[in-house]
Amino acid sequence: MNKFLNVIFAGFLFFSSSVIHALEVIEILGGKASQIPIAVMPFKSFGAQKDIGKINSVIKGDLGRSGLFYPLDTRGVAASPNSDKEVNFSQWKSLEAQFLIIGRIDSIQKEQIKVSWSLIDIYKQQTVLSGEYVGKNNQIRAIGHKVSDKVYERLTGSKGVFHTKIAFVEKYNNQKFKLNIADYDGYNITTLLDSKMPIISPRWSPDGKKIAYVSFEKEKPVIYIQEIATGKRKLLANFKGNNSAPAWSPDGKRLAIVLTYNTNSQIYLINADGSDVKRLIRSRSITTEPSWSPDGKEIYYTSNQGGGPQIYKFNLESSEVSRVTFEGKYNLYPSLSYDGKLLLYLTQDQGKFKVALQNLQSNQVLKLTKGPLDEAPVFAPNGHMVLFVYKNYGKTTKIGTVSINGLKIDPLPLGSRQVQEPAWGPIKN
Amino acid sequence: MKFLKLENNDELQANLFSFAIHLALFLVMVFSVGWQTKTPYYGEVELWDTVPVQKKINKTQASPKKKTKQKQNTKAQKSSEAKAKAKAQKEADIKLKKKKAAEKKAKKLKKQKAIKELKKKVLKQEKIDKLKKEMLEKEKVERLQQQIIEQQKIEKMQAELRENELKQQKKPALEGEDEVKGGVNTGELNKYKLLIQQKIQQNVNQQLCGLDYITLEFRISLMPTGELLGQPKMTKSSKIKSCDDAVERAIIQSQPLPLPKDNGLFSKLKNLELKFHPNGVE
Numbered sequence: 047m048n049k050f051l052n053v054i055f056a057g058f059l060f061f062s063s064s065v066i067h068a069l070e071v072i073e074i075l076g077g078k079a080s081q082i083p084i085a086v087m088p089f090k091s092f093g094a095q096k097d098i099g100k101i102n103s104v105i106k107g108d109l110g111r112s113g114l115f116y117p118l119d120t121r122g123v124a125a126s127p128n129s130d131k132e133v134n135f136s137q138w139k140s141l142e143a144q145f146l147i148i149g150r151i152d153s154i155q156k157e158q159i160k161v162s163w164s165l166i167d168i169y170k171q172q173t174v175l176s177g178e179y180v181g182k183n184n185q186i187r188a189i190g191h192k193v194s195d196k197v198y199e200r201l202t203g204s205k206g207v208f209h210t211k212i213a214f215v216e217k218y219n220n221q222k223f224k225l226n227i228a229d230y231d232g233y234n235i236t237t238l239l240d241s242k243m244p245i246i247s248p249r250w251s252p253d254g255k256k257i258a259y260v261s262f263e264k265e266k267p268v269i270y271i272q273e274i275a276t277g278k279r280k281l282l283a284n285f286k287g288n289n290s291a292p293a294w295s296p297d298g299k300r301l302a303i304v305l306t307y308n309t310n311s312q313i314y315l316i317n318a319d320g321s322d323v324k325r326l327i328r329s330r331s332i333t334t335e336p337s338w339s340p341d342g343k344e345i346y347y348t349s350n351q352g353g354g355p356q357i358y359k360f361n362l363e364s365s366e367v368s369r370v371t372f373e374g375k376y377n378l379y380p381s382l383s384y385d386g387k388l389l390l391y392l393t394q395d396q397g398k399f400k401v402a403l404q405n406l407q408s409n410q411v412l413k414l415t416k417g418p419l420d421e422a423p424v425f426a427p428n429g430h431m432v433l434f435v436y437k438n439y440g441k442t443t444k445i446g447t448v449s450i451n452g453l454k455i456d457p458l459p460l461g462s463r464q465v466q467e468p469a470w471g472p473i474k475n
Numbered sequence: 476m477k478f479l480k481l482e483n484n485d486e487l488q489a490n491l492f493s494f495a496i497h498l499a500l501f502l503v504m505v506f507s508v509g510w511q512t513k514t515p516y517y518g519e520v521e522l523w524d525t526v527p528v529q530k531k532i533n534k535t536q537a538s539p540k541k542k543t544k545q546k547q548n549t550k551a552q553k554s555s556e557a558k559a560k561a562k563a564q565k566e567a568d569i570k571l572k573k574k575k576a577a578e579k580k581a582k583k584l585k586k587q588k589a590i591k592e593l594k595k596k597v598l599k600q601e602k603i604d605k606l607k608k609e610m611l612e613k614e615k616v617e618r619l620q621q622q623i624i625e626q627q628k629i630e631k632m633q634a635e636l637r638e639n640e641l642k643q644q645k646k647p648a649l650e651g652e653d654e655v656k657g658g659v660n661t662g663e664l665n666k667y668k669l670l671i672q673q674k675i676q677q678n679v680n681q682q683l684c685g686l687d688y689i690t691l692e693f694r695i696s697l698m699p700t701g702e703l704l705g706q707p708k709m710t711k712s713s714k715i716k717s718c719d720d721a722v723e724r725a726i727i728q729s730q731p732l733p734l735p736k737d738n739g740l741f742s743k744l745k746n747l748e749l750k751f752h753p754n755g756v757e
Contacts, residue, residue, distance in 0.1 A: 069694075069746055069747070069748050070664075070668065070743055070744060070746075070747055070748070071747075071748045071749075071750060072668050072671055072672050072675075072747055072748070072749050072750070073672070073750045073752070074672055074675055074676045074679065074749060074750065074751050074752070075676070075752045075755055075756065076676065076679070076681060076752070076753065076754075076755055077676060077677075077678075077679030077680060077681035077684075077725070077753050078677060078678075078679065078680065078681065079680070079681065079682050080678075080680050080682075082680065114682060114683075144724060144728070169724055169727040169728065170706075170727075200717075201683070201717060201720070202682075202683055202717050203683065203685075203715050203716055203717030203718065204717075387686055405686065407686060451682060
């Protein structure tokens with residue numbers, strides 16, 4: 047009996063394998079860097095202020111700025127559907143939309159609103175994600191950013207950064223300086239520090255609660271750490287010579303800083319409480335602009351040890367130094383993506399300063415911007431966007447975002463403010 | 476006393492030595508100096524700023540009285556001496572000039588040599604610089620080439636794949652083999668496979684698939700119109716949800732897929748296994 051079953055099983059295996067072999071196989075390599083076409087309809091307002099329904103413009107702005115989405119113009123489209131059951135899919139397909147976001151806003155109490163929303167897959171003809179947020183009327187932009195974050199994460203697999211904060215320095219009255227904090231898109235600006243002396247190099251702590259920065263108020267550059275919630279600050283480094291370029295370690299316990307002390311600029315490590323200062327790299331050349339790898343094992347920095355400025359990395363365990371950038375004669379201001387796979391820096395290309403991105407696996411370099419006078423690029427915490435300073439010759443300095451595929455450059459709506467030195471805060475859980 | 480005696484002896488010896496020396500010096504003076512015993516010959520010399528043009532001496536004038544002749548002789552001697560002196564002066568001048576010219580020439584040569592050497596050095600430096608530049612350029616080019624190679628890796632592989640498929644299509648015809656295998660034209664079959672591959676590949680958004688080398692597999696069933704029969708079935712995930720979804724969307728978006736009208740061929744293509752490598756293969 048067992049033998050008989052074995053024979054039948056073997057026969058079945060043979061038959062099924064022959065069926066599998068009969069299947070034609072097509073191999074598809076690569077693809078395209080395309081943007082996902084998405085339609086975001088105005089949210090219907092029930093009892094809430096009418097203009098609040100324009101939350102869709104916040105979501106459109108967020109998704110478009112990422113460079114991975116292409117928000118469609120929906121002005122000619124008739125009424126927004128209330129659910130996926132009401133969606134005319136063939137109409138949306140003809141508009142080449144792959145996804146549709148719909149929503150409603152209900153006034154639940156005085157000043158209190160509830161925002162309900164859905165993400166509909168046009169090809170699958172079903173709702174793939176939905177949610178609700180409750181908040182105050184004046185939190186409508188924040189709620190919009192949260193919706194964008196959820197949609198972004200569902201469709202790209204990476205966390206959205208639309209609900210994060212940025213810091214930047216504003217120069218006003220030609221002599222005064224402010225250290226400002228704002229939403230990532232430049233809205234809701236608050237001032238953390240107002241100073242008569244220049245402020246540079248603001249850097250967020252990994253928990254997003256503090257900012258380290260360089261101030262010239264002691265008539266030379268010194269480093270402060272300031273708490274955002276309370277405004278309390280302490281002097282971290284006021285050593286002989288210049289104290290500059292603070293960079294938090296990923297665990298937030300230490301900082302890499304640059305001191306001139308007795309010699310030229312050199313990188314030192316210091317505990318966040320100001321204790322245990324030690325020199326990191328012993329070099330006759332200038333070593334500056336430190337930036338930690340996400341695992342905290344390496345520090346990338348700029349040095350002129352090979353002649354012109356290039357980016358090197360220092361392994362904290364083996365003390366090994368190796369050069370990282372080879373393309374171009376002038377590369378500086380390094381920073382790494384959250385996964386350590388991409389290196390961002392400033393490069394001089396045909397006399398223009400541009401933002402460059404290097405894949406550390408393949409060493410391919412992509413120039414994200416065209417210059418001519420770009421400065422201070424920093425990664426978004428998800429590594430999909432870059433915040434940087436740009437200006438044309440003799441024109442006002444602007445802060446803008448650029449997507450890492452280089453497809454979308456967007457200035458922050460900061461008007462005629464003279465802005466510089468941006469820093470992007472972490473994603474808050 | 477003995478001492479005195481010795482002293483006297485020394486004195487005597489010294490005196491004798493002094494006398495001998497004086498005698499020797501006297502003899503040297505007598506024999507080494509040529510004492511003049513005859514009246515020395517002397518002549519008068521006129522000093523001229525410029526040498527006068529010499530007048531022709533007539534023969535009549537030249538055959539005269541003895542006194543005049545002597546006078547004339549003295550004059551001629553004088554003039555020839557002046558001539559000789561002028562000649563000597565001239566020669567000395569020429570010599571000086573020649574010497575100066577030679578010195579000048581030597582200086583010039585030296586200078587030229589120095590310039591030549593400098594030029595040589597500059598050329599050498601230029602050569603080194605050029606070599607360095609070339610090496611740097613070469614390095615740059617090599618790096619660029621490497622990058623291009625990396626960048627084109629996917630395209631190359633795709634091209635190879637296409638080429639292979641085309642070869643397979645051409646092969647039976649070239650070798651005169653039967654194109655029809657099991658009632659199916661393999662060339663036509665490969666052509667449609669290639670068309671399907673191209674259409675789907677254009678819709679894969681590789682940005683949603685990270686940077687690593689990953690593979691996904693889907694199975695699809697098709698209607699004769701090229702539309703999907705049901706949803707694509709994923710048999711191997713990339714383990715990146717956004718990538719799995721993006722590839723699935725690419726398949727759906729590619730409808731209708733190009734299919735042959737021939738029933739035999741269609742039956743071969745109605746069930747397909749699609750293997751995706753969005754970031755290429757290692």
